[in-house]
Amino acid sequence: MNDTLTFVVMKDCKISRFTLYTKPALLYLRLSSPTFNLLQFMTVAPWRGAIAHALHRNRSLVYARYLQLATVRDNRPANRTVVFRGFIDDTDTLKFITDIRSEKVEQIQKIPWGEACWYFPNTREQFRLNGSLTLITKDDISFQQAYYSTWRDLSDAARLQFAWAHPGKPRANLEAFSPPQPDANKPLDNFCLLLLEPVKVDHLQLRGEPQNRTLYLHSAAGIWDIVEVNP
Numbered sequence: 076m077n078d079t080l081t082f083v084v085m086k087d088c089k090i091s092r093f094t095l096y097t098k099p100a101l102l103y104l105r106l107s108s109p110t111f112n113l114l115q116f117m118t119v120a121p122w123r124g125a126i127a128h129a130l131h132r133n134r135s136l137v138y139a140r141y142l143q144l145a146t147v148r149d150n151r152p153a154n155r156t157v158v159f160r161g162f163i164d165d166t167d168t169l170k171f172i173t174d175i176r177s178e179k180v181e182q183i184q185k186i187p188w189g190e191a192c193w194y195f196p197n198t199r200e201q202f203r204l205n206g207s208l209t210l211i212t213k214d215d216i217s218f219q220q221a222y223y224s225t226w227r228d229l230s231d232a233a234r235l236q237f238a239w240a241h242p243g244k245p246r247a248n249l250e251a252f253s254p255p256q257p258d259a260n261k262p263l264d265n266f267c268l269l270l271l272e273p274v275k276v277d278h279l280q281l282r283g284e285p286q287n288r289t290l291y292l293h294s295a296a297g298i299w300d301i302v303e304v305n306p
C-alpha cells in the first residue's frame with residue numbers, strides 16, 4: 076500500500092490501529108477500534124470522497140442520483156433502478172427506500188447481499204458498490220431516526236405510492252391508485268428503508284489515458300485497502 080501509513084497506539088489500555096489514507100487526494104483517517112467512536116466523524120471510507128466529488132460534479136443531472144441495484148433471485152441476478160437517498164449520517168452506509176411488498180424484499184431476506192452500479196455521465200465514471208443489504212421497517216429498533224426523517228423528506232407524490240395497490244400483482248382498477256394522502260409524520264407500514272453497507276468498491280474513471288481504476292476492499296481488520304488496477 077504505497078499511500079497508506081498505519082499506526083498502532085495505546086488508549087485506555089487498549090491497542091488500536093488506525094490508518095491514514097492519502098487517496099484519491101484527501102486525507103482519510105480510518106480507526107479500527109470502538110474506543111475511538113468519539114472520533115466517528117473521521118471514520119468515513121476513503122471512497123466516500125470520490126462519490127461526494129462525483130455527486131457534486133453531476134449535481135445538475137437529476138438522474139445522476141439513480142443507480143442500478145442488483146440482488147439475487149433464485150440463484151440468478153435480479154436488477155432494478157433505485158434512487159440514492161444519501162448516506163446514513165457520517166457512515167459508509169448508502170440509503171434507499173422501497174416498498175416492503177416489492178419482490179426485492181423477499182430476495183434480500185433470503186440473501187442479504189447486493190451490488191449497486193452507478194454511472195455519473197458528466198464525469199464519466201462508474202462505481203460498483205458490493206456489500207450487505209439491510210431492510211429497516213417501522214418495527215426495527217435501529218435506524219428509526221433515519222426511517223422517520225427519510226419519510227418526512229419525501230414528496231407527497233412519493234409518499235402516496237406506498238398506499239397504491241400491491242406492486243407486481245395484476246393491474247388493479249384506478250381507485251386503487253387514488254388513496255388518501257398519507258401523513259408526512261406517520262410512515263405507512265409498506266415504507267421500508269434499504270441500507271447498503273459496501274465491503275468492496277470498484278471505481279472506474281473513463282477520463283484519462285489510460286483510464287484509471289481503483290479497488291477499495293474492506294479487510295477483516297476493519298480497514299480499507301486501496302489497490303490501483305488496470306482498467
Ligand SMILES: Cc1cc2nc3c(=O)[nH]c(=O)nc-3n(C[C@H](O)[C@H](O)[C@H](O)COP(=O)(O)O)c2cc1C
Nearest residue numbers: 141155156157158171172173174177178179180243
Ligand atoms: C428512475 C427510477 C427510480 C426508481 N426508484 C426506486 C426506488 O427508489 N425504490 C424502489 O423500490 N423502486 C424504485 N424504482 C422502481 C424499481 O426500478 C422497480 O421497478 C421496483 O422497485 C420493483 O422492483 P422489484 O420487483 O425488483 O422489487 C425506480 C424506477 C425508476 C425507473
